[in-house]
Amino acid sequence: MTTLPPEPEPAPVSPPSAHRRVVAAFERLAHVERPDLWISLRTLEEVLVDAKAVDERVRAGEDLPLAGTVLAVKDLIDVAGLPTTAGCPGFSRVPVTSATAVTRLTGAGAVVLGKTNLDQFGSGLAGTRSPYGAVVSATDPQKVAGGSSSGSAVAVALGIADLALGTDTAGSGRVPAALNAVIGLKPTLGLVPKTGVFPASASFDCVSVFASSLALGQRALAVLTGPDGMDPSMREWPADVPLGVGERPRVAIPDEAGLVPLSAPAKRAFLAAVASLEAAGARIEPLDLSVFFEAGQLLYGSALVAERYASAGEILAAGPEGADPTVSGIVAAAGTHLAHEFADAQSRVTQLRAAARELLGEHDALVLPTVSDHPDLSEALADPAGVSARLATYTAFANVLDLAAVTVPVRPGDRRPFGVTIATRAFHDQVAIELAGLLTGEPTEPYPPEGVDLVVFGAHLRGQPLNDLLHGARFVAPVRTAERYRMVLLDTAPAQPGVVAGRTALDGERWRLSPAAFGRFAATLADPFVLGYVTLEDGSTPLAVLVHPDAADGAPNLDGFESWRGYLRFVSTAGLRSPG
Incomplete structure (x- = not known):
């Protein structure tokens, strides 16, 4: 008998060369000729110095999750040595340190290309309120790019940058993502530090990420997340954060x-995306959005707008060079509100958040169209306030109501870019990411990455009656044990196997639970089940649901079966009464 040689181990995959990626980015810059995207652009020589340093770090053995990526940064966010203008030349200043968000991304291997154009002081959703020129769509120069993070989104859409930083108050990280067919991630407020970011409306601002793929955007978001000791608005992850959704998530959508x-084209595109989620197993339920729309109108239609005056009022009152008349008018009006009006508006926010929580109830997510349509550039220039308000319809309420959101491109209804947004309650970011992955067809990673892994073998498997007891766990992978175990049939309702020592390899599933979910699961695990370590065929030893050895005494042996599902199939095909 001929013995085949063992298969060679796969060669390790090297990170892409930062040098080559930077050269390609500058070639793309020259090809597309889009000066409207940039306020400050570094030279090829400057960027290659950083790229060389990244490549040397990789060769030295550093694990850089963003090595080989090029980064664009919205010009509200500090990059050391480059002017921060906030879209207003008269405000320009050169910081000596970068924003925390920039430092974290470059520390992970991203290379900064330059600072991008925006609606001045982050005020606008069309991308047209800038003395550096209106930013137009990546696909149609007669259409708006969306704002205020317009340059960042288009830089990614055109393939110049892999990643871009934006900010999001009323939709600035989602509207331009939708209108340029890129990924936009708006995390829960307080997860990403805003140190070194000029505020638009401090209570409702967050740093957002644009990316060429969901996987890359999620990787960048993981790098960005966590306190920096300088931003007092940072929040801690709750212990019971869900790390995934079940096979039949409950998804709310707007009612008629x-x-x-x-x-009409936008509605067709949205309903097609909803149908895709339903085909993937989601349970779709219409929801009255009146509370959400009221919250969105509150952001700029109440005294909450006073925060805009607090940020830029004195700057614009001095009449700086390049001040946009529309922005100046908005900010000046924001300064007329009285303190009691601001307090009343804050009180209404609290009420609306409670009402929204009740409406969402047991729903895992709210799926929304990101924009109602794609406005012409001429419309936005003629009616800047009206177009921005229209673009904010489905986005302005997210931060007011403390929601996380992910925007992904879907098949358009009129051959123009269209995006769908998955919104979730605060800290349920991973749920939004996982549902977004159903639309993009991409696998996702846990966010946050912390959790407890648990292997299950019986009624806790996917599709089995006790799966819901895993409390928002994330399915990691199917697993197989070493040949050290066997199953017995327990007298329980529903029927379950008990895993004890033996000589068989068993099939199971690996799940990841948040610390709080794991604690609840462990507290309710009834006798004879116990938690113990199991050895898998790859040599790892995660926790697993086993049974006390005494439970096998007198229990029917399932020695001929390597999986619980295999036993259930046998029972079914043999015409026997199904257990349980």
């Missing part, structure tokens, strides 16, 4: 009244 603002 909530879809009225949509153009």
Whole structure:
């Protein structure tokens, strides 16, 4: 008998060369000729110095999750040595240190290309309020790019940058993502430090990420997340954060009244995306969005706008060079509100958050169209306030109501870019990411990455009656044990196997639970089940649901079966009464 040689180990995959990626980015810059995207652009020589340093770090053995990526940065966010203008030349200043967000991304291997154009002081959703020129769509120069993070989104859409930093107050990280067919991630407020970021509305601002793929955007978001000791608005992850959704997530969508603002092509595109989620197993339920729309109108239609005056009022009152008249008017009006009006508006925010939580109830997510339509550039220039308000319809309420959101491109209804947003309650970011992955077809990683892994073998498997007891766990992978175990049939309702020592390899599933979810699961695990370590065929030893050895005494042996599902199939095909 001929013995085949063992298969060679796969060669390790090297990170892409930062040098080659930077050269390609500058070639792309020259090809597309889009000066409207940039306020400050570094030279090829400057960027190659950083790229060389990244490549040397990789060769030295450093694990750099963003090595080989090029980064664009919205010009509200500090990059050491480059002017921060906030879209206003008269405000320009050169910081000596970078924002925490920039430092974290470059520390992970990203290379900064330059600072991108925006609606001045982050005020606008069309991308047209800038003395550096209006930013137009990546696909149609007659259409707006969306704002205020316009340059960042288009830089990614055109393939110049792999990643871009934006900010999001009323939708600035989602509207331009939708209008340029890129990924936009708006994390829960307080997860990413805002140190070194000029505020638009401090209570409702967050740093957002644009990316060429969901996987890359999630990787960048993981790098960005966590306190920096300088931003007092940072929040801690709760212990019971869900790390995934079940096979049949409950998804709310706008009811018919909530879809009225949509153009016909946008409605077709949105409903097609909803149908895709339903085909993937989601349970779709219409929801009245009146509370959400009221919250969105509150952001700029109440005394909450006073925070804009607190940020830029004195700057614009001095009449700096390049001040946009529309922005100046908005900010000046924001300074007329009285303290009691601001307090009343904050109180209403608290009430609306409670009402939204009740409406969302047991829903895992709210799926929304990101924009109602794609406005022409001429419309936005003629009616800047009206177009921005229209673009904010489905986005302005997210931060007011303390929601996380992910925007992904979907098949358009009129051959123009269209995006769908998955919104979730605060800290349920991973749920939004996982549902977004169903639309993009991409695998996702846990966010946050912390959790407890647990292997299950019986009624806790996917599709089995006790799976819900894993409390928002994330399915990691199917697993197989070493040949050290066997199953017995327990007298329980529903029927379950007990895993004890033996000589068989068993099939199971590996799940990741948040610390709080694991604690609840362990506290309710009934006798004879116990938690113990199991050895898998790859040599790892995670926790698993086993049974006390005494439970096998007198229990029917399932020695001929390597999986619980295999036993259930045998029972079914043999015409026997199904257990349980």
